[in-house]
Amino acid sequence: MSDxxxxxxxxxxxxxxxxxxxxxxxxxxxxxxAPFAPLPKPLSECTLGLVTTASLRPREPLEPRxxxxxxxxxxxxxxxxxxxxxxxxxxxxxxxxxxxxxVPLEALVGEGVIGALAPRFHCAPTEYSQRATIExxxxxxxxxxxxxxADVALLVPL
Amino acid sequence: MPTxxxxxxxDIVEHCAVARFLxxxxxxxxxxxxxxxxxxxxxxxxxxxxxxxxxxxxxxxVISSERWGDDGWRARYMxxxxxxxxxxxRMGEALRRRRAARxxxxxxx
Numbered sequence: 001m002s003d004x005x006x007x008x009x010x011x012x013x014x015x016x017x018x019x020x021x022x023x024x025x026x027x028x029x030x031x032x033x034a035p036f037a038p039l040p041k042p043l044s045e046c047t048l049g050l051v052t053t054a055s056l057r058p059r060e061p062l063e064p065r066x067x068x069x070x071x072x073x074x075x076x077x078x079x080x081x082x083x084x085x086x087x088x089x090x091x092x093x094x095x096x097x098x099x100x101x102x103v104p105l106e107a108l109v110g111e112g113v114i115g116a117l118a119p120r121f122h123c124a125p126t127e128y129s130q131r132a133t134i135e136x137x138x139x140x141x142x143x144x145x146x147x148x149x150a151d152v153a154l155l156v157p158l
Numbered sequence: 159m160p161t162x163x164x165x166x167x168x169d170i171v172e173h174c175a176v177a178r179f180l181x182x183x184x185x186x187x188x189x190x191x192x193x194x195x196x197x198x199x200x201x202x203x204x205x206x207x208x209x210x211x212x213x214x215x216x217x218x219x220v221i222s223s224e225r226w227g228d229d230g231w232r233a234r235y236m237x238x239x240x241x242x243x244x245x246x247x248r249m250g251e252a253l254r255r256r257r258a259a260r261x262x263x264x265x266x267x
Contacts (some may be wrong), residue, residue: 006183007232009167016236019243020250034175036216037160043210062260087185090231095193104190104203114207145159152160152210154203157167158187 049150054079065125
């Protein structure tokens with residue numbers, strides 16, 4: 001049921017920006033395949049790294065975005081995303097766990113479902129340029145995840 | 159590195175192609191559960207990480223059974239209609255002016 005009702009975001013975004021007078025439609029990232037890295041050991045022995053598209057501080061709409069990292073302890077009280085596209089009429093970002101799930105993940109570590117949570121989470125800048133993401137930001141985030149000892153990564157876009 | 163994505167824009171994520179995807183059919187912004195609903199957030203995040211062990215091939219999508227409740231957001235988000243067409247055109251013009259002003263600013267450093 002939910003499958004049929006899923007919002008067609010690419011088509012809706014295209015119509016929205018056309019109505020704003022932008023004549024070149026955004027080219028969403030597209031790949032025919034995606035690499036599949038198998039789990040190297042049971043999840044209960046893995047360290048999990050967390051990646052969000054929210055930011056550590058408020059940004060202006062056209063402000064440059066950069067990869068950033070922060071400790072998972074203490075859990076941040078606020079993260080920010082007013083400069084990003086999400087449904088600001090339907091919801092809000094006041095509860096960090098609703099989009100950057102450090103607290104739910106810590107509970108799963110407590111249960112032994114996950115071995116450990118990496119000491120930092122990472123903020124991925126959403127860039128208009130896919131080249132910037134592929135050539136700069138993604139490798140930088142992977143480097144930081146490996147520095148943290150992460151075996152697997154949970155990616156949570158707003 | 160094995161990855162799982164938990165997100166709410168199914169068409170965009172699947173167009174990109176990812177290894178493991180938990181689709182949560184919620185308004186964009188809270189893919190890990192409704193704000194302040196710790197029980198729901200716990201269920202969604204548990205389902206997400208379970209994909210590390212249960213997915214056996216790339217581009218695996220699992221649909222979360224969680225429900226947002228009120229479905230009014232589906233029609234409202236980024237709506238274009240005769241009511242807001244003029245306002246959207248004005249917003250676009252303002253954005254182009256801000257971008258042009260930014261691009262005219264000299265580089266510092």
